[in-house]
Amino acid sequence: MKSNSVSQAVVAPYAEALMSLAQEQNSLDAIAKDIRLIGNTLADSAELKQLFASPLIGANVKKGVVESVFSSQVHSVTKSFLLLLVDRKRIAFLNEIVSEFKTLLRVIDQVALAEVTSALKLSRAQEDTICDRVKAMTKAKSVELDVTINPDLIGGVIIKVGSQVVDASIRGQLRRLKSSLTTGV
Known part of the structure; x- marks a missing residue:
């Protein structure tokens, strides 16, 4: 339970920040589409989830994976957000951040x-x-x-x-x- 509250304390601010940025940039639809794509990609690839979760794999490798997997398919704001998660060592929470973003999107819509x-x-x-x-x-x-x-x-x-x-x-x-x-x- 404590792990869940720690996870939520990390996840919610990032999801909310991405939501705010998407609204400020008038690109909520594009970023919501990106988040669905990222969620589906993570659901389909246990290897990708493991790679992002592993503390043994360096930030440069993770950034390279973000670039190769998502770069051509997502909005520049989404790509920058993913790279920020790698820099801040929060990319392991990506699946949870995606879920929280979808929850926020449901409230708005x-x-x-x-x-x-x-x-x-x-x-x-x-x-x-x-x-x-x-x-x-x-x-x-x-x-x-x-x-x-x-x-x-x-x-x-x-x-x-x-x-x-x-x-x-x-x-x-x-x-x-x-x-x-x-x-x-």
Whole structure:
């Protein structure tokens, strides 16, 4: 837990600084696109995450990797930001900074993040229905779904938006039924 708070104390100021700079430069859309690209690249490459996290690899090597991987694909502000993270020995927190930036972007754009756990892959119509219900719940302009498949649910979905959880899974219904039967005895 302490590690998480230390990490957040490092992550939040950098994400907020990048957000402020993006807004000042009127390049929020371009930098948001860059951040999504960086997040996807990190998600697809465990090696890149390990390289950035390793204290044994020098700053010059990390800067070279930033240049070769991102230089031609990202806005100059984003590239400068990545190089600054290397200089300040904060590049190991890049994945967390990306996540925090996306959170700040959702607040600005009034987008609700719904973490959906489903027993099966959802159809487009089911995703649209969930989006509509989350919009009604949160009064957000739009909804971003983060869908995870978990066959242990048997059927149905669990939707988490912020601190609110809606358990419409068969496993949850069985658990509630069991609880009501055992407390009623």
